[in-house]
Amino acid sequence: MLLKFTKMHGLGNDFVVVDAVSRKVFFNKQQIERLSDRNWGIGFDQLLVVEPPSHPDMDFRYRIYNSDGCEVEHCGNGARCFAKFVLDRELTNKRIINVETKCGAIQLRVLDDGLVTVDMGSPSFEPKDLPFIADPSEGLYSITAGENDYFMTPVSVGNPHAVIKVDQLTDELVATVGELIECHERFPKNVNVGFMQVINSSEVNLRVYERGVGETQACGTGACAAVVAGIKQGWLSPSVTAHLRGGDLHIEWQGEDQPIFMTGPAEKVFEGQIYL
Numbered sequence: 001m002l003l004k005f006t007k008m009h010g011l012g013n014d015f016v017v018v019d020a021v022s023r024k025v026f027f028n029k030q031q032i033e034r035l036s037d038r039n040w041g042i043g044f045d046q047l048l049v050v051e052p053p054s055h056p057d058m059d060f061r062y063r064i065y066n067s068d069g070c071e072v073e074h075c076g077n078g079a080r081c082f083a084k085f086v087l088d089r090e091l092t093n094k095r096i097i098n099v100e101t102k103c104g105a106i107q108l109r110v111l112d113d114g115l116v117t118v119d120m121g122s123p124s125f126e127p128k129d130l131p132f133i134a135d136p137s138e139g140l141y142s143i144t145a146g147e148n149d150y151f152m153t154p155v156s157v158g159n160p161h162a163v164i165k166v167d168q169l170t171d172e173l174v175a176t177v178g179e180l181i182e183c184h185e186r187f188p189k190n191v192n193v194g195f196m197q198v199i200n201s202s203e204v205n206l207r208v209y210e211r212g213v214g215e216t217q218a219c220g221t222g223a224c225a226a227v228v229a230g231i232k233q234g235w236l237s238p239s240v241t242a243h244l245r246g247g248d249l250h251i252e253w254q255g256e257d258q259p260i261f262m263t264g265p266a267e268k269v270f271e272g273q274i275y276l
């Protein structure tokens with residue numbers, strides 16, 4: 001089958017986006033792994049599939065697959081690209097778009113300057129929601145990776161994140177500790193690992209080792225998780241700019257049961273077609 005696709009990115013976190021509204025498309029794990037390969041396929045961090053909604057209140061359904069072929073709950077940078085894709089392809093003319101995901105409903109708002117704000121829903125710090133196997137007597141969670149222990153905040157923003165505050169961000173730390181914690185036995189469904197350096201109460205540097213991918217240029221849900229963890233710990237104010245390798249995201253969270261708002265860009269790179 002000849003598959004038409006659009007290559008997009010949000011701050012260098014790159015996607016292949018497929019319209020499964022106009023024509024039904026299904027992928028198996030092997031196909032996704034092959035397409036994601038940067039030598040043998042197209043290359044991407046995530047595959048995004050745009051489907052019709054299953055509920056009348058929703059505009060679309062949104063499926064997300066990591067480059068390892070596994071379906072996941074949420075993708076922040078992908079959500080912004082999703083909004084640009086459905087408008088560019090005239091699948092909708094709405095600038096406020098309600099989308100079903102594996103972790104519930106999200107709302108995308110396309111701003112006049114082309115940036116997209118996503119209502120990501122409210123976070124959970126409950127270990128069972130990631131899931132994370134926690135010792136109830138632990139006040140601050142600590143996890144062992146290699147020879148060292150790391151304090152971390154487990155956060156679910158629909159998908160699971162472990163946020164570690166660090167003084168220095170190095171390639172070695174992100175690659176080695178990221179890989180060890182991603183598949184740590186205390187995270188039965190694996191985890192995205194964020195390394196956050198707090199610059200001041202409204203700015204952080206952040207690098208994310210993504211579950212099922214490895215380190216990416218940027219991670220939208222990772223930025224949300226890191227900022228809400230920082231706000232909860234008292235290090236950050238409710239409005240924060242996260243500096244990622246690929247650029248900046250703006251995150252707002254008023255605390256407790258409030259939703260997280262993430263704002264950033266979405267870019268189309270090219271359109272193509274490939275045999276599945």
Ligand SMILES: N[C@@H](CCC[C@H](N)C(=O)O)C(=O)O
Pocket residue numbers: 013045046066072073074075076077078159160192210211212213216218219220221222
């Ligand atoms: N790049 C994404 C997150 C994609 C999913 C993640 N790797 C997971 O497995 O949960 C983002 O921008 O949020």
